[in-house]
Amino acid sequence: MDDLIADFLTETNESLGQLDNELVKLEQNPEDKNILSSIFRVMHTIKGTCGFLGLSRLASVAHASENVLGKIREGAFAANPSVISLILESIDCIKELISQLEEKGAEPQGEDRDLIERLNHCAATGEAKGQSYVAATDSNSAHKKEEHKEVVITQNPDALSREAKEAAAAQGLKVAEEGATEGSRTASGGNTIRVGLDVLEKLMQMVSELVLTRNQLLQLARSVGETEFNTPLQRLSHITTDLQEGVMKTRMQPIGNAWAKFPRLIRDLSHELGKKIDLRMIGADTELDRQLLEMIKDPLTHMVRNSADHGIEKIDDRKTAGKSEVGVITLSAYHEGGHIIIKIADDGKGLNVEKIKEKVLANGLATESEIAVMSEQQIYQFIFKPGFSTAAQVTSVSGRGVGMDVVLTNLQKIGGVVELSSVFGNGTTFHIKIPLTLAIMPVLVVEAQDQLFAIPQIRIVEIVNAYTTQGTNNEESLLEHRIEIINDAPVLRLRERLLPLVSLPKILGLRNDFRLKNDERPIYIVVCQLGSYSFGIMTDKVYDTEEIVVKPVSPLLKNVQVFSGCTILGDGNVILIVDPNGLAKHADMQIITTEGDIDSQQHKFIAGSNITSFLIFKAEGKTPKAVPLELVSRLEEIDASRIEWSGGRPVLQYRGDLMRIVQLENRAKLPDSGVLQVIVFMDEGKILGLIVDEIVDIVDHEMNVKMLSGSEGLLGSAVINDRTTDLVDVSYYFSQTFEDWLQHKNSQIRASNNQKHILLVDDSAFFRKFMEPILSVANYRVTTVDSAIKATELLNDGIDCDAIVTDIDMPEMNGIQFAELCRKDSRFHSLPIIALTSYDPEKFKIDAKDAGFNSFVSKSDRNTLVDTLSRVLAE
Amino acid sequence: MSKASLNIVSFPINHIQPNKDTVKEFVTVTIENQMFGIPVAIVQDVLRKQRITPVPLASQEIAGVMNLRGRIVTAIDVRKRLGLDDTNSRTKSMYVVVEYKGEQYSLIVDSVGEVMALPAKNFENNPNNLSPQWQEVSLGVYRLDNKLMVVLDVAKLLTLAT
Numbered sequence A: 001m002d003d004l005i006a007d008f009l010t011e012t013n014e015s016l017g018q019l020d021n022e023l024v025k026l027e028q029n030p031e032d033k034n035i036l037s038s039i040f041r042v043m044h045t046i047k048g049t050c051g052f053l054g055l056s057r058l059a060s061v062a063h064a065s066e067n068v069l070g071k072i073r074e075g076a077f078a079a080n081p082s083v084i085s086l087i088l089e090s091i092d093c094i095k096e097l098i099s100q101l102e103e104k105g106a107e108p109q110g111e112d113r114d115l116i117e118r119l120n121h122c123a124a125t126g127e128a129k130g131q132s133y134v135a136a137t138d139s140n141s142a143h144k145k146e147e148h149k150e151v152v153i154t155q156n157p158d159a160l161s162r163e164a165k166e167a168a169a170a171q172g173l174k175v176a177e178e179g180a181t182e183g184s185r186t187a188s189g190g191n192t193i194r195v196g197l198d199v200l201e202k203l204m205q206m207v208s209e210l211v212l213t214r215n216q217l218l219q220l221a222r223s224v225g226e227t228e229f230n231t232p233l234q235r236l237s238h239i240t241t242d243l244q245e246g247v248m249k250t251r252m253q254p255i256g257n258a259w260a261k262f263p264r265l266i267r268d269l270s271h272e273l274g275k276k277i278d279l280r281m282i283g284a285d286t287e288l289d290r291q292l293l294e295m296i297k298d299p300l301t302h303m304v305r306n307s308a309d310h311g312i313e314k315i316d317d318r319k320t321a322g323k324s325e326v327g328v329i330t331l332s333a334y335h336e337g338g339h340i341i342i343k344i345a346d347d348g349k350g351l352n353v354e355k356i357k358e359k360v361l362a363n364g365l366a367t368e369s370e371i372a373v374m375s376e377q378q379i380y381q382f383i384f385k386p387g388f389s390t391a392a393q394v395t396s397v398s399g400r401g402v403g404m405d406v407v408l409t410n411l412q413k414i415g416g417v418v419e420l421s422s423v424f425g426n427g428t429t430f431h432i433k434i435p436l437t438l439a440i441m442p443v444l445v446v447e448a449q450d451q452l453f454a455i456p457q458i459r460i461v462e463i464v465n466a467y468t469t470q471g472t473n474n475e476e477s478l479l480e481h482r483i484e485i486i487n488d489a490p491v492l493r494l495r496e497r498l499l500p501l502v503s504l505p506k507i508l509g510l511r512n513d514f515r516l517k518n519d520e521r522p523i524y525i526v527v528c529q530l531g532s533y534s535f536g537i538m539t540d541k542v543y544d545t546e547e548i549v550v551k552p553v554s555p556l557l558k559n560v561q562v563f564s565g566c567t568i569l570g571d572g573n574v575i576l577i578v579d580p581n582g583l584a585k586h587a588d589m590q591i592i593t594t595e596g597d598i599d600s601q602q603h604k605f606i607a608g609s610n611i612t613s614f615l616i617f618k619a620e621g622k623t624p625k626a627v628p629l630e631l632v633s634r635l636e637e638i639d640a641s642r643i644e645w646s647g648g649r650p651v652l653q654y655r656g657d658l659m660r661i662v663q664l665e666n667r668a669k670l671p672d673s674g675v676l677q678v679i680v681f682m683d684e685g686k687i688l689g690l691i692v693d694e695i696v697d698i699v700d701h702e703m704n705v706k707m708l709s710g711s712e713g714l715l716g717s718a719v720i721n722d723r724t725t726d727l728v729d730v731s732y733y734f735s736q737t738f739e740d741w742l743q744h745k746n747s748q749i750r751a752s753n754n755q756k757h758i759l760l761v762d763d764s765a766f767f768r769k770f771m772e773p774i775l776s777v778a779n780y781r782v783t784t785v786d787s788a789i790k791a792t793e794l795l796n797d798g799i800d801c802d803a804i805v806t807d808i809d810m811p812e813m814n815g816i817q818f819a820e821l822c823r824k825d826s827r828f829h830s831l832p833i834i835a836l837t838s839y840d841p842e843k844f845k846i847d848a849k850d851a852g853f854n855s856f857v858s859k860s861d862r863n864t865l866v867d868t869l870s871r872v873l874a875e
Numbered sequence B: 001m002s003k004a005s006l007n008i009v010s011f012p013i014n015h016i017q018p019n020k021d022t023v024k025e026f027v028t029v030t031i032e033n034q035m036f037g038i039p040v041a042i043v044q045d046v047l048r049k050q051r052i053t054p055v056p057l058a059s060q061e062i063a064g065v066m067n068l069r070g071r072i073v074t075a076i077d078v079r080k081r082l083g084l085d086d087t088n089s090r091t092k093s094m095y096v097v098v099e100y101k102g103e104q105y106s107l108i109v110d111s112v113g114e115v116m117a118l119p120a121k122n123f124e125n126n127p128n129n130l131s132p133q134w135q136e137v138s139l140g141v142y143r144l145d146n147k148l149m150v151v152l153d154v155a156k157l158l159t160l161a162t
Helices: A005-027 A033-053 A054-075 A081-104 A114-125 A145-155 A157-188 A197-224 A231-252 A262-273 A290-311 A315-320 A353-362 A368-372 A375-382 A404-413 A580-588 A598-610 A731-736 A740-750 A763-777 A788-796 A815-824 A842-851 A862-874 B132-137
Strands: A252-254 A276-284 A287-289 A326-336 A341-347 A417-423 A427-435 A438-447 A451-454 A462-466 A483-485 A488-493 A496-501 A523-530 A532-541 A541-549 A563-568 A575-577 A610-618 A627-628 A631-640 A644-646 A650-656 A657-662 A673-681 A686-693 A695-700 A703-709 A713-719 A724-730 A754-759 A780-785 A802-807 A833-838 A854-857 B023-031 B034-039 B043-047 B062-070 B071-077 B095-101 B104-107 B110-118 B138-143 B148-152
Touching: A005 A033, A005 A262, A033 A054, A054 A114, A054 A575, A081 A114, A197 A231, A197 A417, A231 A252, A262 A276, A262 A290, A276 A541, A287 A290, A290 A315, A290 A326, A290 A341, A290 A404, A290 B071, A326 A627, A353 A368, A353 A375, A375 A404, A375 A417, A404 A417, A438 A532, A438 B095, A451 A541, A451 A686, A451 B043, A462 A488, A488 A532, A496 A724, A523 A580, A532 A580, A541 A563, A575 A580, A575 A780, A575 A788, A575 B062, A631 A686, A650 A686, A657 A731, A673 A695, A673 A731, A686 A731, A731 B148, A754 A763, A754 A788, A754 A862, A754 B104, A763 A780, A763 A862, A763 B148, A780 A788, A788 A802, A788 A815, A802 A815, A802 A862, A815 A833, A815 A842, A833 A862, B023 B095, B023 B104, B023 B148, B034 B110, B062 B104
Parallel strands: A276 A326, A451 A575, A496 A532, A627 A724, A657 A686, A754 A780, A754 A802, A802 A833, A833 A854, B034 B148, B071 B104
Antiparallel strands: A252 A287, A326 A341, A341 A427, A417 A427, A438 A451, A438 A541, A462 A523, A483 A488, A488 A496, A523 A532, A563 A575, A610 A627, A610 A695, A631 A673, A644 A650, A650 A657, A673 A686, A703 A713, A713 A724, B023 B034, B023 B110, B043 B095, B062 B071, B095 B104, B138 B148
């Protein structure tokens, strides 16, 4: 391309970006002569240069537009919104022509007669025709790229296919150039030269290497001691540091560059949406890395659009709510500890938690009981899920359900973190935290089995040290710093919460245990935050934080998701950067991240099927205890003095019967005065009263038993409401108290020859353990398996069973698939199959019958199960 | 990135007079007494033993990553890639740095020999009885006076099963 034209293009692109904003300003201050003159000058220059370069089509549009501006300047008519819109339209037309010129090196064929006529008409009469945003003539909706492109295509049919193909790329290029040139201008006025970005990138690369070499030299010099090299080396070191800072600066640009298009965007939006919106920008001169600036442009644009569309209410609604009719969107940016914080705040209607909940339920993103235990913050996070939009009506602007998830993904790609706060009725604020630059990242250096690793600082919340050894006494304070283990899964009590832990050396396969035996040294736990969930990384040692230059890993290592890159330390050694997100995924932690990860959603869905009501109580020690509510008959308060002793055991007269009183294992002796809390269990005429300290709550919670405890009397532990809770095994106390209870059952079982054999399939360890005694007690022989796959294997191996009881929601093969499989097999097609489900049975009926279940029973209704079994087996 | 950075200090280039046939130049390396040839055009550097940072969880053929003048280079254990026994302690190993698809890799071998220019008439395809693992990474064999040289297919060598 001609050098002259190339210069013209860069210059004009620059001016046009400026024009957009100045026109918006003019609209707000129609009397401001300075703004008007400056706009006029720019348009005049464009016209002049185009004429000089023989770009007649551009020149004529610019000329017509300049005429209108001239009239305004003369005071012939005022710069009302419709006139401004018309001028903006002409600018869009010029932009489009320029982008084609850029692509092809020549002005496209055609004319813009309609636009020019309207401009001329306006210049003559002061009336701007057909440019109202409501009655969108096609070229008018310029911000809608697709429509605008159509205009061009009709003007230039032979460029059609090429245009379509290259439009995206060309647009990107243009935007990038604009950003760069605008930046240098604001930074130092007219005193600039244009430098290619590749030159800067290369410089940066070389400086990074220079820094590393310098560090190596310094290290060498230190080990050698005092030599004549030291002084020049010091000088070299200083110069290198200055050079590094200098080159870094060339990459830095004010964030205002990314905001430059927003005033125009908001203006157009407010016209289209019939709202009044004031955009305030604070801290536009806050600088960040050029590369990052490019990457946040689109997410920010989307978020600003969202604020204008969803956040700010219509004028009438605002009046009704007692707010000023002008909505305010505030963009602000500032530096904070090596990061840049960007806030997008609106004073609109705020997020409606209830609406989000409805939507979440409707889209099946979570179940009702899951939502019930979620914090508002967690519920807000759903707006970042794919396919989620709270806008009741989809407008052309936003609300199409693609967006916030893409925004989040893009921001996360550059190591950004998004938080949001909202007050219903008062507005929403998004806080975005991103690193200042991608090239340099603060990390924490840690050690695992003598190897060093780096963890990005942005993910780290805190560092805690802890011990594995048991506290000698029952010192409560030590509990805070002791790693506890639940079936190989290490956890730490941190401020009344259980923090799941991952051992870095263990997960990386560097050694088998997270701690060598009898090692008394503390373990350093790096607490990382992923969305609204956190976990701890156990390391052997924690070193300093360091600013590092991130180097990508080779494609050969891309499949190792635990590492996001590597870097070279001052001593020349390479260390790997751990990606906490990848680490959590690798550790297979069921963290519900804010990312729209299908796997985790599925997991949640499956886990969600295990909702059970629990009675939470306290007895013996700090750990809360729980029993499934359905086992509980009554809760009673009794006076301790009413307890009598029979055969050395405490009993209580209760409703004309005798209730045996028990306490949890290892508990001190029964108090003999005061009011006692008793949980009453009844089974087959046997009454059992469990003395507890305090009844805490009844909660609906996922039944995810973390471990099957080794200790007698406990089924295992589960995390309920973020606390580790022991599940009490009621049947254990029954059998302990009423020795004849099980024996009686057993003898009965032995006595009966026609004992039926049940195959129980459930992936939940708890339910297997829970159902088995119930079925045994009801005189069935039970074989349990934890998956449908295993059940199929057993059946194929010729297991002799009379009926199958199966859970529906199981990984790999669910109950319905399992039943279908059985029905297809001639050996099993008449075998009774009963489905266990925690869904409402009514909802499920059709599906279950189709799949060939004989019946299905709610998980919480064990009596029905026993009845159903006997009925089905009798049929 | 250019061939000018070829840095083979103590390895005299063996100038074989160009034959009428096309002549190709190879850096010769040895692993377990077997000579291999790597096309000279892709070789950037030959280094003595370097410090390597192992990458946990990566395929076993990847010895780790190393720092070559500020660039990160992935080191491939060619011995393991060829399925050779790893019992011999590798006190003497050499690194041949190659560039492939814009990335640098360092191939760990036992020793590096001279650069040879070899005429095409001495080239033969892989013998059929070569093990599949070797067939995969070998482009063919050159007959030398007293030994055979296997030509390494670097692209295949750097394609690891994941």
